[in-house]
Amino acid sequence: MGWPAAEYLGGLLGVGGINFIVPVLVWLGFEPKKASASTAFIVIFSSFSGFLGHASLGNLSPMLLTFCAAGSIFSALLGAYLLRRKLSQKQVKISIGVILYLIAIKMAFDLLK
Secondary structure, eight states, rough: HHHHHHHHHHHHTSOOHHEEEEEEEEEEEEEOOHHHHHHHHHHHHHHHHHHHHHTTTTTTOOHHHHHHHHHHHHHHHHHIIIIIIIIIIHHHHHHHHHHHHHHHHHHHHHHOO
16 A cells, blocks of 8 residues: 555545554554654655645635644654654554554544544
8 A cells, every 4th residue: 555545545534644654664664763753754745735725725824823833843843852862662662553542442433423
C-alpha cells in the first residue's frame, strides 16, 4: 500500500493516512523513532497543501491562524525534543500503539452515534 492509498483510506475513515503508515513502517522493520520522524516530515507537505486549498477560499481567521501556527511550532519542537532526548525506542512504540488504540476507540464511538 503506497502513500496515496494510505491517505485515501485514512480520508474514508476520518483519520490521517499517517495512522496507517507508521505501523506499517514499524512492521517492516524501521525503528519506531525513524518511522515517526519520517512520517512527521511527510505530513508537513500534506498539511500545507490542505492549508493552501483552504486559504484559496479566502476565509481565514488571522487570530485562528496565529494560534494554530504557534501551537504547531510549539508542539513540533516539544515532540522533536521528546523523540530525540527523552523517549526510548520501546516507549515510542508503546506511544504509537496507545495512540492507535485511542483512534480506534474514537472511530468506534463515532460509528455508534
